[in-house]
Amino acid sequence: MDVMLRLSGVSHAYVGPGGAALAVDGLNLDVAAGEFVSLVGPSGCGKTTILNLLAGLIKPSRGTVELAGEKVSGPNPRIGYMLQQDYLFPWRNIRDNALIGFEIAGTRGPEAERRVDRLLAEFGLAGAARRFPHELSGGMRQRAALVRTLAREPDVLLLDEPFSALDLLIRLQLEDLVWETVRARGVTAVLVTHDLEEAAAMSDRVVILDASPGRIRTVLDVPASIRARQPSEARWEPEFGPLFHRLRGMIQDSEGGGPGHARGAGTQLDSRA
Amino acid sequence: MDVMLRLSGVSHAYVGPGGAALAVDGLNLDVAAGEFVSLVGPSGCGKTTILNLLAGLIKPSRGTVELAGEKVSGPNPRIGYMLQQDYLFPWRNIRDNALIGFEIAGTRGPEAERRVDRLLAEFGLAGAARRFPHELSGGMRQRAALVRTLAREPDVLLLDEPFSALDLLIRLQLEDLVWETVRARGVTAVLVTHDLEEAAAMSDRVVILDASPGRIRTVLDVPASIRARQPSEARWEPEFGPLFHRLRGMIQDSEGGGPGHARGAGTQLDSRA
Amino acid sequence: MPEEREHSWIRELEHKYRSRAARITLLVRILQIALFAAFIILWETAVRSGWIDELLFSYPGKIARMLGELAASGSLLPHTMTTVAETTAGFVLGTLGGTALAALLWWFPVVSRVLDPYLVVLNSMPKVALGPIFIVGFGPGYLSIIMTAVSVTIIITTLTIYGRFREIDANYLKVVRLFGGTRGQVFRLAVLPGSLPTIVSTLKVNVGLSWVGVIVGEFLTAKSGLGYLIIYGFQVFNFTLVLSSLIVIGAVAAVMYGLVSLIEARLSPGYRDR
Amino acid sequence: MPEEREHSWIRELEHKYRSRAARITLLVRILQIALFAAFIILWETAVRSGWIDELLFSYPGKIARMLGELAASGSLLPHTMTTVAETTAGFVLGTLGGTALAALLWWFPVVSRVLDPYLVVLNSMPKVALGPIFIVGFGPGYLSIIMTAVSVTIIITTLTIYGRFREIDANYLKVVRLFGGTRGQVFRLAVLPGSLPTIVSTLKVNVGLSWVGVIVGEFLTAKSGLGYLIIYGFQVFNFTLVLSSLIVIGAVAAVMYGLVSLIEARLSPGYRDR
């Protein structure tokens, strides 16, 4: 098994005028080439931080991050990162947005444009190429952001709650699309999500993180029967129900909550909403 | 059965410089006193519009909206409406935010303050009364908004995706809290949500709307065994799994999607994301 | 059948909406004209019945005649063109200069912290009192006038645009960095285009400020221009001339403002609907 | 055991961060002072070596002496106080008036549409040229000066604050309306407090503009004040006096700006962290 991503003893603390906040604590994680891993855990447990570390956007306070055996020291076009929202530039049309990676590398040209056009068509965006982001639906924009990320043909795809702002149906469609794309290209993927169903349906392994500071609580392997199927179909597998219930049980336990504890939530801060 | 809310032949079209957009079309719906109804449907199908009509914020283009037999002609403190986000005033502390209903009515006084303090305590916010919204977690803020809405003791509670921005766990806790409050006070509730699990777990009836313009597609009655239990517990009922799957099946059918249709989503606009 | 009935009431709604909107627009135009007419009539009456001094306030008829004469004699246009050219130069330079300065501050955060108090003090300097410095630096001529206008606009432009630069959502910068973009590319691809609406809207403010700056500049030193006409009008105690010039200034400034609004509306549509 | 090790490296990080921040702050202060010193030295040298004309630029030593003399003779303080009082009055009135006007526009959207072109034209009127109107309307005295300052600030304040009023998230207004709130309550409970940060930040801009307005006003008519000193300095061609007055203006304006920043920082904490 080739290891594509490796986090060894990674800790990270954010330092600011108010002091230091430990976001990730002594994390060890290997992701094999072509593997699809999901990260789930309560808000503020360090999921985005882990993606940022993998992408080389921030340097770990301690430990090392490796990409295919080499230390990650900064952003690298081999890694594609899709942020929680689409962050398409509103002043560029979809095609120009998708081409930005080439523009930055200085390699925008007929070849790059042909590749982007092909991808846009593949993602059902051929007709929207000249339109501006605000003219598109949320689902189309997420797809455009995906095209932008995939256009430079990354080996690794990092996805930070890519579907959380979307409608149920669009969500199911995009899950299938991403899953297929990742499989077809043999891309290694790390998905952060709050939706346990999504995590279970899409990935080979689900990593459950403890409440902050981020430590791995458990890792759950997804049965082969579910892994073999598209996410939207996986949900109809007989094994899916039990898997999902096991996952939720683990989360509710790990977070000290569970039925009947509702009134105690006042002490639990949620940095997101 | 006392009818608390009645929509008779309600249609609504938004008119603007660009023309008219039909948001709700010939809707008939009765909600009994003390009943808990959920509205689900694809984005843009008119769910928020229906709540706005019920709250008297907008007048229907055609048809009538009745509250306990009387025609609704404007906002009415008997109806409490919780918006999709908390919309607490950032410049007021939690207590002053919760008291705003009394301030507007000109009835803020020791009695109102005592009542609000009691509610805050009941919702686990006693310690946060003097704090400002930005100092609180998302879950605490949603609870504060709930206190603000409940303080004036409305007979009807309208909830527009109240938990969609929250973490899974906090969400489960708040679902229980709202459910218990509604039951305990005999309040009539209408909940809009994208989360089918939530709809199934919380309500007595689930109303499934067609894609826009909003028309009722189906109404699903929730079995008594599930209705009798707190949402977080309801999910563990044996009947819950089948109910949930039926619901999802209906949605996927009604929206013309379903497994394998992923690539067709390009034509479906999503006005939200 | 129901489809058709439905369409008919929606059309009716649309029709009602349109005619209401048209009625309001008409009302607004009528009120605008009425306000203007009332002002003119009040002015004329006030002077004629001696409530206010004709010497100081002139009156609309006289001003119209003066404007007619000036136009006929062919001297109105050159004066106006001079001032318009100076104002345009001043406000383009002020906006470009302010943007460039803002870019500098964004690029070097330490520089921005160092310069902060200086900018504040410069901003509250009455530029009128710096007249001699402009004359020394740029000679008694167009350059001084344009520089006065630039001095009035540049600092406030810098502060506004720099503020906007810093407000750009960090995630847009992240997108560029993720593709290995340099700091220059981050600025060029994300920060600058993301601030374009703000830059254009400071243009709007700067149109007004540049007019003030140019007129003040023409008070310092000028051979022609509307500011020159004003100061000359004061000199020869011809307030009709002063007021006529002010009216031309108002009209031309409104036109320039309208042009900037047009530019704003022409911005890539993605900008507007955010 | 691991807990303690963990704490030690985090503390180290914190320490590193703090000392780095302190180093940068120190650097900024040093650069600010160095810049100031360099400016003073360059100025002094330029005059002494005859690169620039002493008559026109004076030099720091002479200005310091002049300020010392003015202070010793007890005339600096009254002049400064006069101007500060006028500026304060002008900027408080300008801000309040602008807010009131903005409220009017918000309340009556038709009025806002009707007045829009008039506001634009008024905004680009050079207020200096309106001197006679102020003198006729408010007499040759403090009132004229204060009104000049108000005229400089009020329109831009109105436009900015009205813009903000309209930007308040409609859902906040909905909250008030849902409780049966009237339009007045919507304004008082949601629109006005929601715009307070904008109002305070226009205060910041208005401090600068009011200084300009008051100085211009003192140019029109004044018996005392820093603007008066400047004009007098020009009359007797004493640029040392002019520059001394400008320096006092800069210093006092910076202090006032600091005070407004303090008010801004004192705002209910909920405002800032949005």
Next chain:
Amino acid sequence: GGGSKEAAKVKVGEVTRSLFYAPLYVALSQGFFADEGLQVDLQTTAGGDKTMTALLSGGIDIALVGSETSIYVYQQGADDPVINFAQLTQTDGTFLVAREKKESFDWDDLRGSVFLGQRKGGMPQMAGEFTLRKHGIDPHEDLELIQNVDFANIPAAFASGTGEYVQLFEPQASIFEKEGKGYVLASFGVESGRLPYTVFMAKRSYIEKNKEIVQRFTNAVTKAQRWVEDHPAGEIADAVLEFFQGTDRDIAVRVIERYKAQQSYAVGGVIDEEEWNNLLDIMEQAGEITERTPREAIVDNTFAEQALR
């Protein structure tokens, strides 16, 4: 006259545009500068300070401005002092205007009145106070003297009801009279006597380098002064009206008439000792100077004398 063929360019800054400087515009309109082979580029730099600044910084070659400015400059120790070489006007140009018509006027009538004067530090104010003192009136004790209004706004202040008496330039005084809003009682120009009021000046270095040009310039000015001396006000008005857009011809004639009558327009640019001392007296009394600048230091009459020959 005559001179060489190539037109030398001269940049001139005037402190304001006024009928008080009629000879300058005559020289321009009648082509006297052109006759001397000069191409004069005239620029209004409003205010003595701006005009002097433009001169000192080399923005203009020759300034037309009050002599007092050159004294201020000299007293502050200029290396390259500004030299007065030709005077254009030789009296103050302001008038005493009353709100009410008077059959007879005595300066003592001013006692106890409200007097709207010119702004402190300028020549009109100094000449005004000098005149009052000459008539035994202490300007700061015996009447209420308002000195806080800007030059351009004094008419507005008076017209809106400030003051019983006002000190006004032309054409304001004549316009007030014509409109029946004020009545000219006396001339401060007559009362304060001869003095170098508005003078052409240049930096010493410029004069040394351009003696020829300065001479020709003075020749043209002198020619214009003679022309003004010899022609009736009406013709002068016609000659200069092109510089006074929008000014009523009647008013212009009246103003020129008045200035001519009181000999405000100098004939010949020579500044004599008596005039100089009068200026110094006035400034000294006003407290604006503490030492008397000798005439030789900043006046050079050689060009004016040559021109008269």
